[in-house]
Amino acid sequence: MSDHTLLYGRELILREIFSSYSEDVIKQCSKRPAFTVEKGKYTCNRCQTVSRLKKGYPCRCGERCYYCRECIQLGKVRACDELISLAEPNQFQTLTIPALKWEGVLSDQQKEASLAIHESMNRNEKRIIWAVTGAGKTEMLFYGMGKALEKGKRICLASPRIDVCLELAPRLHSAFPEVSSLLLYGGSEVDYSYTQLLVTTTHQLLRFKEAFDVIIIDEIDAFPFHLNAALHFAAEKAGKNVCSVIYLTATPDKSMQRKIKYGEIKSSILPARYHKHPLPVPKGVRMKASLLEESFEQSAVIRHLNTLLAQKKKFLLFVPTISLMESLVPLFEQYFKCSRFEWVHSKDPCRKEKVTDMREQKLDFLMTTTILERGVTFEHIDVIVVDADHEVYTEAALVQIAGRVGRSAAYPDGEVTFYSRTWTRPIKRAIKQITDMNKLGIEKGLII
Numbered sequence: 001m002s003d004h005t006l007l008y009g010r011e012l013i014l015r016e017i018f019s020s021y022s023e024d025v026i027k028q029c030s031k032r033p034a035f036t037v038e039k040g041k042y043t044c045n046r047c048q049t050v051s052r053l054k055k056g057y058p059c060r061c062g063e064r065c066y067y068c069r070e071c072i073q074l075g076k077v078r079a080c081d082e083l084i085s086l087a088e089p090n091q092f093q094t095l096t097i098p099a100l101k102w103e104g105v106l107s108d109q110q111k112e113a114s115l116a117i118h119e120s121m122n123r124n125e126k127r128i129i130w131a132v133t134g135a136g137k138t139e140m141l142f143y144g145m146g147k148a149l150e151k152g153k154r155i156c157l158a159s160p161r162i163d164v165c166l167e168l169a170p171r172l173h174s175a176f177p178e179v180s181s182l183l184l185y186g187g188s189e190v191d192y193s194y195t196q197l198l199v200t201t202t203h204q205l206l207r208f209k210e211a212f213d214v215i216i217i218d219e220i221d222a223f224p225f226h227l228n229a230a231l232h233f234a235a236e237k238a239g240k241n242v243c244s245v246i247y248l249t250a251t252p253d254k255s256m257q258r259k260i261k262y263g264e265i266k267s268s269i270l271p272a273r274y275h276k277h278p279l280p281v282p283k284g285v286r287m288k289a290s291l292l293e294e295s296f297e298q299s300a301v302i303r304h305l306n307t308l309l310a311q312k313k314k315f316l317l318f319v320p321t322i323s324l325m326e327s328l329v330p331l332f333e334q335y336f337k338c339s340r341f342e343w344v345h346s347k348d349p350c351r352k353e354k355v356t357d358m359r360e361q362k363l364d365f366l367m368t369t370t371i372l373e374r375g376v377t378f379e380h381i382d383v384i385v386v387d388a389d390h391e392v393y394t395e396a397a398l399v400q401i402a403g404r405v406g407r408s409a410a411y412p413d414g415e416v417t418f419y420s421r422t423w424t425r426p427i428k429r430a431i432k433q434i435t436d437m438n439k440l441g442i443e444k445g446l447i448i
C-alpha cells in the first residue's frame with residue numbers, strides 16, 4: 001500500500017490509484033466525476049477544457065467513453081472516470097531558525113522587490129514581477145520564500161519550461177537545505193513525494209488541487225503557458241482558496257502590460273540588470289532581399305558577419321525557420337570555410353553539446369532558431385536576427401533575443417541588429433520596450 005501523504009493536495013484519476021491505497025484512505029478522499037456535462041458540452045474537470053465532441057471510444061468499462069484530448073499527456077481522463085483528492089493538511093513544522101541559508105547580496109532594486117514579494121506572500125495577494133533579462137529574478141524570491149517556509153507554508157515554483165526547472169531546483173535546494181523539496185516533471189525518474197517545496201513544470205499542476213499556500217510561476221509569457229487556458233486554470237486550481245501567486249516575467253504580453261499600467265494587479269518593475277549597465281538597444285537594418293535571393297557579396301547581413309569574424313567577435317545568428325537554416329548551412333560551409341560554426345534547432349539531438357561548445361568559445365558563431373531566445377547565457381557576444389519581420393518573432397521573442405547580449409558584468413556591452421525587409425509592430429514595440437526600461441532605470445538611478 002502506498003503512503004497516503006502522496007495524495008495530499010493532489011487530484012488524480014481514481015482508476016489509476018485505486019489498487020495502491022486502502023479502502024479507508026479512499027473513503028477519506030473527496031471524489032467528483034471527471035466531466036461535467038451541460039447542454040451537450042463536456043467540460044473536463046481536470047483541465048477545464050470544453051468540448052462538444054460526444055464521440056466515444058471503446059472503453060474498459062464496457063461502454064464507449066469520451067476522453068479529454070487537452071490533458072492527455074498526463075494520462076487519459078475518460079467520461080466514466082472519477083477524480084479523487086485528499087485535502088492538503090499543511091503539516092509542515094514551523095521553523096524557529098531561518099530557512100534561508102543563501103548569503104548573497106541583493107542590489108537595491110532587488111531588495112525593494114524582495115520586500116514587496118514578501119509582503120504579497122504574507123497577505124495572500126497576486127503580484128507580477130516584471131524584471132528585465134539579467135536582473136536576477138530568483139534571488140529576489142528567497143527572502144519571502146524563507147519566511148513563508150518558516151511559517152510552515154507549502155510552496156510551488158512552476159515554469160512552462162523543463163530546462164528552467166532543472167536549473168532552479170538545485171539552486172533552491174541549496175538555498176533551503178533543511179526544507180523537504182522535490183523536482184517534478186514528465187519523464188522524471190524520481191517518484192513523486194510529499195514535500196514542502198516543489199519545483200515543477202506548469203503541466204504537472206493539473207494533477208494538484210488546493211495544494212499550495214504560495215505559487216510562483218516563472219516565465220508566464222513562455223510557451224506553452226502563454227495563451228494556454230488549461231495551464232492557467234491548472235495554476236488557479238493548484239493554489240489553496242487563500243493563497244499568494246507571484247508571476248515572474250521579463251516580457252509580459254500586451255494584456256499583462258495593460259493590467260500593470262492601470263494597477264489591476266500589484267506589480268514590481270525592475271528596469272535594470274544586476275550589473276547596472278543599460279540593456280543593449282537593437283538596431284534595425286533593412287534587408288533588400290532574402291539571404292537566399294541575394295548574392296552573398298552584396299548582402300548587408302553577410303558583410304556584417306564578415307566584419308564580426310574579422311574582429312574575432314563571437315555571435316549568435318537567429319533565423320526564423322529550420323528550413324531556411326537548412327538551406328543556409330551548405331552555403332555557409334562554402335562561404336565561411338575558415339570559420340568554426342554550428343547550427344541548432346529544437347529537433348537537433350546534439351543541441352546541448354553545440355551550446356556548450358559555443359559557451360566554451362570553441363565556435364566563432366552559432367546559427368539558431370528561437371529555441372535559444374531565452375534561458376541561455378553566453379559571455380561577450382553580439383546577436384544578429386535575420387528576417388526579424390517573420391511571424392515567429394513576437395515582441396516578447398525579440399526582447400528576449402536582445403536580452404542575450406551584455407549579460408555578464410565583465411562584458412556588459414554588445415550589439416543587437418534586427419535585419420528585416422519590413423518594419424513590423426513587434427520590432428517597433430520590442431525596441432520601445434527596451435528603450436523605456438533603460439529610461440526608467442536611469443530615472444530611478446539604477447543604471448550607471
Ligand SMILES: [Zn+2]
Binds near residue numbers: 047
Ligand atoms: Zn482535460
Ligand SMILES: [Zn+2]
Binds near residue numbers: 060064065080081
Ligand atoms: Zn468508460
